[in-house]
Amino acid sequence: MKVTVVGAGAVGASCAEYIAIKNFASEVVLVDIKEGFAEGKAMDLMQTASLNGFDTRIVGATNDYSKTAGSDICVITSGIPRKPGMTREELIGINAGIVKSVSASLVQHSPNTILIVVSNPMDTMTYLAHKTTGLPKNRIIGMGGALDSARFKYRIAEALDAPISDVDGMVIGGHSDTGMVPLTRLATRNSVPVSAFMSEARLEQVKEDTKVGGATLTKLLGTSAWYAPGAAVSAMVQAIACDQKKMFPCSTMLEGEYNLNDICIGVPVLIGKNGIEKIVSIELNAAEKAHMQESAEGVRKTNDLLEL
Numbered sequence: 632m633k634v635t636v637v638g639a640g641a642v643g644a645s646c647a648e649y650i651a652i653k654n655f656a657s658e659v660v661l662v663d664i665k666e667g668f669a670e671g672k673a674m675d676l677m678q679t680a681s682l683n684g685f686d687t688r689i690v691g692a693t694n695d696y697s698k699t700a701g702s703d704i705c706v707i708t709s710g711i712p713r714k715p716g717m718t719r720e721e722l723i724g725i726n727a728g729i730v731k732s733v734s735a736s737l738v739q740h741s742p743n744t745i746l747i748v749v750s751n752p753m754d755t756m757t758y759l760a761h762k763t764t765g766l767p768k769n770r771i772i773g774m775g776g777a778l779d780s781a782r783f784k785y786r787i788a789e790a791l792d793a794p795i796s797d798v799d800g801m802v803i804g805g806h807s808d809t810g811m812v813p814l815t816r817l818a819t820r821n822s823v824p825v826s827a828f829m830s831e832a833r834l835e836q837v838k839e840d841t842k843v844g845g846a847t848l849t850k851l852l853g854t855s856a857w858y859a860p861g862a863a864v865s866a867m868v869q870a871i872a873c874d875q876k877k878m879f880p881c882s883t884m885l886e887g888e889y890n891l892n893d894i895c896i897g898v899p900v901l902i903g904k905n906g907i908e909k910i911v912s913i914e915l916n917a918a919e920k921a922h923m924q925e926s927a928e929g930v931r932k933t934n935d936l937l938e939l
């Protein structure tokens with residue numbers, strides 16, 4: 632199993648680290664445009680191997696895609712992150728060009744690869760990859776919902792003063808401050824709806840804190856977060872590598888599912904060796920359906936800014 636991660640910055644390096652620590656991949660190639668940066672990150676990470684007990688080989692390359700040839704999975708994290716006060720959508724001007732050229736280079740050297748798109752605005756960057764690479768739709772996956780759901784679970788556990796392993800929950804919809812649809816109705820603590828343990832107002836607060844989860848961290852850190860994004864990508868990479876058929880909400884090209892067409896947005900999917908093995912349909916109530924449609928309108932507005 633060979634995995635390429637483009638962008639050796641905060642998210643890319645964290646993602647490479649978590650993949651290596653889990654020890655399921657033979658090789659991780661880190662690529663960055665900044666001279667020597669990916670090589671440096673790869674060497675530093677390799678020097679943790681004997682300490683952390685992994686055998687995954689990590690190599691770095693400055694813009695040399697020949698090193699990525701034959702990758703089973705390629706992750707795109709290259710591009711600028713947001714600064715405090717910015718929305719993800721504001722990154723489109725710079726990141727669209729980067730994602731377009733990087734995905735073309737990746738597919739040229741690994742035509743059978745599965746692409747995981749992380750760069751923001753992620754739903755639109757995933758859509759761009761669909762429109763420009765020609766890869767089948769099961770082989771392009773946007774990472775957003777896995778992270779947003781982890782943040783949702785964190786907020787539920789906080790509100791309940793419960794261990795996170797006790798709680799379950801999922802966030803679908805667009806990966807943006809206003810577009811996320813945290814499914815509070817379906818969130819549970821050990822199979823019991825969380826609404827049994829907290830007031831409606833507290834649950835609403837959990838929902839709002841989840842939606843601005845990224846913005847909250849950007850304000851604290853001065854740039855966007857990396858540990859949870861890296862962990863979320865590594866979980867998806869592992870699900871593909873180990874053919875787990877694990878369910879994550881991911882940005883995927885919809886063709887009628889959830890009453891949406893020609894859009895990439897977060898819905899539950901099963902992830903396995905073929906990438907997206909199945910789009911899972913869940914019954915949404917009227918409010919959730921309306922929220923999902925509103926979220927899709929927001930994503931479409933950003934998609935309209937693309938020059939395809």
Ligand SMILES: NC(=O)c1ccc[n+]([C@@H]2O[C@H](COP(=O)([O-])OP(=O)(O)OC[C@H]3O[C@@H](n4cnc5c(N)ncnc54)[C@H](O)[C@@H]3O)[C@@H](O)[C@H]2O)c1
Pocket residue numbers: 637638639640641642643662663664665668708709710711712713722726729733748749750751753774775778806854855856857860
């Ligand atoms: N989808 C998500 O849930 C999620 C979560 C966190 C961050 N992000 C996004 O991921 C992206 C990366 O964030 P970060 O914090 O790692 O940023 P960062 O600035 O730390 O790293 C980005 C790296 O990309 C490199 N790069 C730029 N252009 C390149 C190119 N053409 N080829 C190769 N490398 C190139 C830069 O040199 C830099 O090292 C941002 O767009 C951010 O918004 C998405």
